[in-house]
Amino acid sequence: METLQTEFAQMVGKHKSTIYTVCFMFSKDSDEVNDLFQEVLINLWKGFGSYQGRSSLSTWIWKVSFNTCISLERKRRKFDTVPLTMDIDLFEDKDEDSKQIRRLYDRIHRLPPFDRAIVMLWLENLSYEEIGEIVGISAKNVSVRLFRIKEELRKMSNK
């Protein structure tokens, strides 16, 4: 059990930025990011013991993160207030990097949740097959959706 906890802590430490990025893109404010982050960690922990390595670890983490964020977005669940998960507030920080990040957020967050997941994976340079495996659709479907998403992003840039 202790070994499992250590392995889990190491895994979270290694992939925390991926998890947090997903949560950030699916949230409206910093409280919601923290709540989502915790929910994702809890779901990862629940599945960690039975994770058999059927897919790569990063694929599994993306999957759990997106599933948690998308399902909570659908439910529009009301969260209790909980402590910070990371000592960072990407919604409030005013430095130049944060402004750039906000620009990215503004673009991605305007997309529907499922498209948000696809575009984030696309920005990670993942292949259509890998994206399809994570979001649970075919590579062909990914390419069709991405075509529409890119069109959408283009319209946003032109506005």
Add this chain to the structure above:
Amino acid sequence: MDANVGINELEEMRQQVSLLKGKLEKEQIINEKLIRRSMYGKVSKVKRKSMILCTVGLLNIPCSFYVFSKFGLSFAFSAVTALFLLVAVIYTMWSGNSVRADYLLDKDLLEQSRGIALLKRRNFLWLRFGIPFICIWAGWFATELAMKEWNEVTMGFVSGSFVGLVAGLILGIQNYRKTQRRLDEVLQQIEELTR
């Protein structure tokens, strides 16, 4: 591939992703909720085990009465055994009252840590009473048996009881150590969170 979104734009978005990840990599995770859930799991396990032991102890009262009377052991011996089991069950339930697993999820942790420390102390006190009592009980048991006529059935009963006693002692001590270790871990986690 990126015909609809300009190359520069795509590059810009990727750079923004790298910026975001770079910023996050420097951060440490402070996850109180997860730690609280882990503590909840540990204490729930301790409480569940206690409930199982209480059930086994209660079921053993009529069983021991039946078996001891069948082998002609004195009523006093059976009564003391039953009383010991009853006291053990009541003590286990009472000592467990100092901690509530669900309180670890959202209540004051310092108060919970006091309860856990009390439970640890009570477990230790029970061990200090239980082991000498079991030794005396085993001696009494042996004396009772020595006064009986020995046949094959008595021999079987004696060897069965001996194996049961030794196994029970080993399992009991193992369970005690595991429980105390789990409670120590929870205390440590509370200390880390409240530091």
